[in-house]
Amino acid sequence: MSGPTPHIDWESHADLVVVGGGVAGLTAARVAAKAGLAVLTLSKGGPADTATQYAQGGIAVVRAGLGHDSVNSHIADTCAAGVGLCEEPAVRSIVADGERALFMLTELGAEFDRGPDGALDSTREGGHSERRIIHAGGDATGAEVQRALGSAGVPVIFDAAVLRVLTDASGVTGVLARTAEGLGVVHAPSVLIATGGLGQLYTCSTNPEGATADGIALALDAGATVADMEFVQFHPTVLFAAGGLGRRPLISEAVRGEGAILVDADGRSVTAGVHPMGDLAPRDVVSRAIASRLRESGADHVYLDARALPGFSARFPTITASCAAVGLDPSADLIPVAPAAHYACGGVVTDVHGRTIVPGLLAAGEVARTGLHGANRLASNSLLEGLVVGDRAGQVAVERARLNVEATEVELRQAQTVPRTLLQALMTAHASVVRDGAGLASAAAALGSESASVTPSAGAAYEDAALTLAASAVLIAAALRTESRGCHTRLDHPDSDPRWADSIELSLGPDGRLRTPELEPVGAR
Numbered sequence: 001m002s003g004p005t006p007h008i009d010w011e012s013h014a015d016l017v018v019v020g021g022g023v024a025g026l027t028a029a030r031v032a033a034k035a036g037l038a039v040l041t042l043s044k045g046g047p048a049d050t051a052t053q054y055a056q057g058g059i060a061v062v063r064a065g066l067g068h069d070s071v072n073s074h075i076a077d078t079c080a081a082g083v084g085l086c087e088e089p090a091v092r093s094i095v096a097d098g099e100r101a102l103f104m105l106t107e108l109g110a111e112f113d114r115g116p117d118g119a120l121d122s123t124r125e126g127g128h129s130e131r132r133i134i135h136a137g138g139d140a141t142g143a144e145v146q147r148a149l150g151s152a153g154v155p156v157i158f159d160a161a162v163l164r165v166l167t168d169a170s171g172v173t174g175v176l177a178r179t180a181e182g183l184g185v186v187h188a189p190s191v192l193i194a195t196g197g198l199g200q201l202y203t204c205s206t207n208p209e210g211a212t213a214d215g216i217a218l219a220l221d222a223g224a225t226v227a228d229m230e231f232v233q234f235h236p237t238v239l240f241a242a243g244g245l246g247r248r249p250l251i252s253e254a255v256r257g258e259g260a261i262l263v264d265a266d267g268r269s270v271t272a273g274v275h276p277m278g279d280l281a282p283r284d285v286v287s288r289a290i291a292s293r294l295r296e297s298g299a300d301h302v303y304l305d306a307r308a309l310p311g312f313s314a315r316f317p318t319i320t321a322s323c324a325a326v327g328l329d330p331s332a333d334l335i336p337v338a339p340a341a342h343y344a345c346g347g348v349v350t351d352v353h354g355r356t357i358v359p360g361l362l363a364a365g366e367v368a369r370t371g372l373h374g375a376n377r378l379a380s381n382s383l384l385e386g387l388v389v390g391d392r393a394g395q396v397a398v399e400r401a402r403l404n405v406e407a408t409e410v411e412l413r414q415a416q417t418v419p420r421t422l423l424q425a426l427m428t429a430h431a432s433v434v435r436d437g438a439g440l441a442s443a444a445a446a447l448g449s450e451s452a453s454v455t456p457s458a459g460a461a462y463e464d465a466a467l468t469l470a471a472s473a474v475l476i477a478a479a480l481r482t483e484s485r486g487c488h489t490r491l492d493h494p495d496s497d498p499r500w501a502d503s504i505e506l507s508l509g510p511d512g513r514l515r516t517p518e519l520e521p522v523g524a525r
């Protein structure tokens with residue numbers, strides 16, 4: 001809902017505004033700038049405050065002519081992990097473009113790990129039937145991707161928050177942003193939202209502090225739809241520490257790919273008999289197996305046993321350092337792990353070129369929902385998607401470049417906010433690895449009764465408003481979906497139901513409430 005008209009300190013013009021400085025945003029900005037567009041890239045944090053920076057495992061890519069892997073096999077694994085909700089044409093389009101994306105990165109100077117013969121090394125992760133995960137720095141793939149894209153000459157304005165995407169009847173006209181220069185308007189015919197995920201909905205997450213669902217709120221406010229919001233992926237193996245809050249260190253699935261096993265305090269396998277792929281089953285399966293073992297035993301963590309892996313510290317230097325920081329040596333000690341929020345499989349609905357239903361509004365990377373992930377993202381498909389769709393979105397922006405747009409009626413948005421600690425506690429208690437109808441309803445009711453109406457113009461209030469809207473979307477979709485599928489496990493509806501083999505879409509009505517496409521207002525908001 002609209003709010004007051006703010007005082008504007010500065011104005012500028014661009015052909016494309018990119019919101020976010022991770023893999024999708026930088027890729028798009030680079031492609032658009034190469035095509036001659038005036039690109040303004042705004043990132044609310046610093047250069048390393050992106051989820052891309054923390055990605056460990058790698059990039060899932062099928063390389064032509066190598067072994068018996070194939071694009072069809074990668075598509076089949078992706079769709080199996082996505083449990084009936086992947087859109088096969090989208091999966092094919094993105095997966096088939098992987099090798100080109102990898103080439104683009106190596107052209108930029110990205111260095112990936114190689115074997116003794118000089119060929120690119122590859123590993124396996126959960127849900128993959130082949131070793132097709134390319135990695136860098138052992139377990140620091142994201143950092144190398146961020147470094148390579150960051151040194152590609154794309155100027156980024158850091159500490160710059162986009163508060164609204166501005167539109168008129170013809171589509172996008174610009175953004176309202178807060179930078180060190182104050183509140184400003186950028187007049188632009190295209191805006192790419194590449195803000196990453198929403199891990200800060202939960203008390204523990206692998207995501208950076210800035211993963212506050214900003215892009216979900218921006219896109220909904222601008223008239224776009226979101227889908228698959230109930231499918232929040234919990235990574236099974238996040239370093240556990242009693243009372244540990246906020247961003248927690250990931251223990252990459254590649255550790256299991258290289259042979260580590262999951263055991264409980266009695267040394268019993270956690271996944272035996274659960275899935276034919278055992279510890280390398282898709283992520284939702286492994287997280288559920290851990291959650292169920294924890295419920296049975298009353299423990300708060302299980303263990304990853306990597307003691308038999310040769311050369312652990314050389315292969316996994318980031319994980320070795322995280323363990324050393326809490327006094328653990330993975331070659332001698334069991335690593336305590338528990339699931340934590342990791343990835344939003346749903347998001348802003350786009351096609352495989354990043355287009356939303358709002359002309360000029362694009363989204364790519366974790367914030368977007370292209371149809372690649374379905375109900376559960378396959379490991380290491382996210383950097384792949386960010387590269388491929390980011391590249392295409394940069395090209396799409398050329399179509400509207402030099403359109404004469406003028407951003408008018410610049411207003412701040414009125415929004416509901418719930419204090420973050422309360423919101424995280426509610427989501428963690430009621431919308432985590434497992435949920436049920438009563439818990440979801442009580443979380444939605446608490447969100448409704450504890451929320452206050454604000455007009456956030458920056459900082460924590462703005463992030464809290466985005467998180468509150470995203471929490472509502474997750475709770476509404478999770479309550480509507482009376483079945484279990486992928487990352488969404490309902491204890492009161494434990495089976496998949498073929499009648500639910502479709503995505504739940506939500507948009508924002510003029511009253512500021514989320515609604516389904518049938519224009520039915522739903523939930524507390």
Ligand code: SIN
Nearest residue numbers: 056057252253379380
């Ligand atoms: C991991 O390294 O386990 C995470 C990779 C991913 O989330 O795709």
